[in-house]
Amino acid sequence: MVLSQRIHEAFKGTVERMTGPRTVSAFKEKGVLSVSEFILAGDNLVSKCPTWSWESGEPSKRKPYLPAEKQFLITRNVPCLRRAASVEEEYEAAGGEVLLDNEDDDGWLATHGKPKETKGDEDENVPSMEALEISAKKSLIQTNPSYFGGEEEEDIPDMEDFEDPDNLVESDPATLQTTYLVAHEPDDDNILRTRTYDVSITYDKYYQTPRVWLTGYDESRMLLQPELVLEDVSQDHAHKTVTIEDHPHLPGKHASVHPCQHGAVMKKIIDVLMSRGVEPEVDKYLFLFLKFVASVIPTIEYDYTMDFDLGSSSS
Amino acid sequence: MAQEEKSRSGCGSSSSTILQFLPFNSLVDEGFWHSLSSLKLNKYGIDDSPIPLTGFYAPCSHSQVSNHLTLLAESLPTDENNQSSMPAISRGNRNRCPVPGTLYNTNTLEAFHALDKKSLLKEEANKIWEDIHTGRAVEDSAVLSRFLLISFADLKKWSFHYWFAFPALVLDPPATLVESKRASKWFTSEQAKSVSAACNDWRNSSITADVPFFLVSIASNSHATIRHLKDWEACQADNQKVLFGFYDPCHEKGPGWPLRNFLALICSRWSLKSVHFLCYRESRGFADMESSLVIESLITASQGLNDRQLVPNAVGWEKNKNKYVSRCINLAKSMDPIRLAVSAA
Known part of the structure; x- marks a missing residue:
């Protein structure tokens, strides 16, 4: 974590401690949620998409303004079959939807390939994010796929050393011998594609919006370094809006979509819906929110595609 | 699917195909x-x-x-x-x-x-x-x-x-696989609908949601009920078709590992020979009869399983x-x- 991010965290923490949680609804005006609206929308998500559930997290990290058993939402073991970078290349080549990320089209999708003109100043409305340096370098992608045997841990012995002295072998005809390689797509670099993710949604009191966190596991279900999670993030976001920070309810560092623009993006989505004569309902907020998040993490197949009414339609 | 399984493993008769677990x-x-x-x-x-x-x-x-x-x-x-x-x-x-x-x-x-x-x-x-x-x-x-x-x-x-x-x-000798089919193919469409609904109810009730082994009993009018294992005798009395269901964690042909000890329970407690299993799986959190399997299996290893010391x-x-x-x-x-x-x- 770099210094500016740290300072911002300290500032945010202080503000969160000194101000009370939002109690008045500003869902339509600002695209933000009050605490009770977050619970309402979370309950709706859990009932419509039961792979999501409420959890209480670490007791020491519990937020007093949230019910103890409803601190955050999580869905575990979500497949991610391939890396976002490779998908984007194919997608753009096929003229598919691309996230527009400039001042006017904040977070919206272009449906016919990347727009021909891209503005040079597209990053400028994302405050405090420019300074973030996240190393999703190509070299990192090729090596060190998990916490197992990182290059700096020379003292981790080779796998062969773990071979058991009593040479445990179980022979049993009823055990199906599975092959370890279970990749769905062959690839020349031999990196397996099937990772899984735990996706969680917390309430960010400062920005008054939900916030998404990602915990990745490699193909043998070993924890992924948060930096490697960035391979599964849309490359437009990997270097600025997705950061690696302490999870508010769980131990360790996790990748997270920074919520500073969430309110503004949600406001735009709500405005578009209203202009179409749809009256958005606050308990559907998280479905809209997850659809927007899908543009940031396009290859993680968490449950958001259910058919639902966006709100009571007057048309 | 069972046909496929047999020809792939190269075993001629159905009785020699060992039921394998992931x-x-x-x-x-x-x-x-x-x-x-x-x-x-x-x-x-x-x-x-x-x-x-x-x-x-x-x-x-x-x-x-x-x-x-x-x-x-x-x-x-x-x-x-x-x-x-x-x-x-x-x-x-x-x-x-x-x-x-x-x-x-x-x-x-x-x-x-x-x-x-x-x-x-x-x-x-x-x-x-x-x-x-x-x-x-x-x-x-x-x-x-x-x-x-x-x-x-x-x-x-x-x-x-x-x-x-x-x-x-x-189990020695191991149980054999008679037939393995997608649940949607094995049940009639009416039964499949009723089984799905009953499973969803079971999973939505906080009392039963985390009970991973259960009975699926199907009445002659295709109506399915999910019951606790302890109700096995009651199911017999009603003369219904009974399947042994379990939450199957695996996504492939399966069945998954939890079935193994369930199988040991079934043959030591009820001494059954021919058993039907429902390998229960979900899609987006709801019962999915397309990915769930119904497996018919023959158990030959009942000798000794009644002996607690062995x-x-x-x-x-x-x-x-x-x-x-x-x-x-x-x-x-x-x-x-x-x-x-x-x-x-």
């Missing part, structure tokens, strides 16, 4: 290692007596990945001073069906490697066998799937060596990349105070 896999959340470290430092010290654990699993819910036996921070007993502390688990979470387990955390790497894995596995298998014979497994079916974890927590380097086992009682052989040490070796994870990046201070600067 091994369970483990997944450990970072929080588990954080909690274990703090317990080791603040509570256990060098006491290396076995620690009760609770693992979690759920039916497979994505067609591309199996579910795993997951350990979380909550899997360990709480840090408080109450001595006989079991993990404090709130029941009823459909995505967290509890599985009891035992942790042997050693004080040295040498002691970790020197653990007698065969006898530890046998000990855990004995518990399952006892629960089958005392009837506890029928009352609380979660005890049918136990697990074992051996570990060495190197708190100086923040690295953890560990190895899981999912003890499964071995514990069947057990298998189940987890393979790591196709080898019987332990795993190691290093969490210095998130646990070492010096590194945390450096990264924070």
